[in-house]
Amino acid sequence: MFRSKAKILQLAVTLLACAFLLVPTILSVMAGLTVNYFQGISSGLTLKWIYQVWELYADSIFLSIRLALACLVVTLIIGLPAAYGLARHPGWLSRLLEEFISLPLAVPGLALALALLQLYGSMKGFRASWTFILVGHVLYTLPFMVRSILAVLAAMDLKTLEEGAASLGATPWQRFRDIVVPNAMPGILAGSLTVVTLSLGEFNLTWMLHTPYLKTLPVGLADSYASMRLEIASAYTLVFFIIIVPLLMAMQWASARAQRIAK
């Protein structure tokens, strides 16, 4: 296996790249687990900092989870019918609409947030509630949901499948429920995981929209690095990893599966 120099070189480059990515992560995680970072591991390991993160930022964690789930529900309610409509009526108008829905991807979160603030900033009750952040997250994540479902729907002969169901006596609603939704499921799953992951991790836009009483997970992370001791902030990073990494892996798996079906 290690006979040729080329192979050894390949392995070395790969290991270096891994180290480049992993070392800062490991350092950060270790910092969150040591009693005193500046004295190093010799000061001993502890879960104290993680406990403190929980005490200080549990609200942020719950807010983020609530936001992510609400965002998922809203993007599903808007995204599924939207993707269905676009798939069912292909044409230049649908293409245009699809591009339009995707615009928030290209516009910086900052600009999106400023626009929202300009429009709704004066509505005090709304501005200060968590639903204000939700609006931002929905705008940002909707294109992922629509595109993910659309890719799967576009790969099958939806029109004929629906005609088949109709000829068997199914009403439009029954066709949507029995044929469209189950066959779009891989796309729905991939889209859902993407939306939840993005909503949990979104910082740019959320940082602009948040209030001192509404800190999401990433906003809380920034806050902890700015105002807490390094060990607590590092422990926060660890908590963030624990929440986001399994989601990220599930998202990768679901997207790969949806893409396979779309082919």
Add this chain to the structure above:
Amino acid sequence: MTLRLTNTAKTYPDGTRALLPTELSVDRGEIVSLLGPSGCGKTTLLRIIAGLETPDAGSEIWFDSDNVTSLPVERRKVGMVFQSYALFPNMSVRANIGYGLKMQKLPKSEIDARVTEVLEMCQLQAFAGRAIDALSGGQRQRVALARAIAPRPRLLLLDEPLSALDAALREALRDELAVLLREFDITAIFVTHDQDEAMAIADRVAVMSSGQVVQSGTPEDLYRNPKSAFVAGFVGNAMRLEGRCEAARLELAGGALTLPGDGTGQDVFVRAEDVEISADGPLTARVETVTFLGTHYRIGLSGITGDVLAAIYAGQNAPRVGERVKAGIKPEALMLLPQDPARA
């Protein structure tokens, strides 16, 4: 049930007339084929009957004594077999077949019993639990048929049901389909562009061209008594003999033939199986091609008429390419048809 269409037409928003005003009636238990080249309006007509396409104002579609013209497809109680089968990939074979019964809100035990019965009729018992993508083309075709027939529709509609299969399978399933349709004892209409398929399956064939039914009759009738050059050419590949008609005599480049009647102002057609290669024939020709087809040879003859004329030769010793042969055509095998106005 009997189906009756009156004055049924379809014009697309861009002005294309896919179907000219058409009258069609299908008797109870009759199996009718709509035969024609692609773009002739046969699928449009089928989709109008199904309720998948809205016909022009003034069209009327009657199922027995019900006017269903404005009824949507889901309430017409028709069974439909699609060219691509349109089987639901999210359901098993059993669930696909049971879907129409489920839509009728039948109790589960009855659905099960009826699905089992249809599975048996279509010899699909072994595949009941399978997913759709684990079936072969022929099995899918049978599932599509079983699914359409399970809710006991008033009318069965089949859109090119065999065209997605490869040639060998198509022929086997063609005969199977003919038997099954009669077993179901159902009124059926099926669309095809393949004349062999139409003849093998249908009681009656309606030949369509450019948006209208040009002739309708039993397969034998269409084959023996075509009313136009189009039908003669499309059903049984009749070839035109280009020559000069003088009363009951046809002068050709390769000789003269006796016609069955006065051919003045008419076109004369013949089929390959009626062109006999024999030493005492009145026509002289040169052999251009010889194709061995197992049971017979197909021989291309030049010099008789403008084009190469095909002849079927059933003997053992076929003539060779380049040879000069004599050929004859019996008067009763010649078909006299009105001249094509487009050419005259």
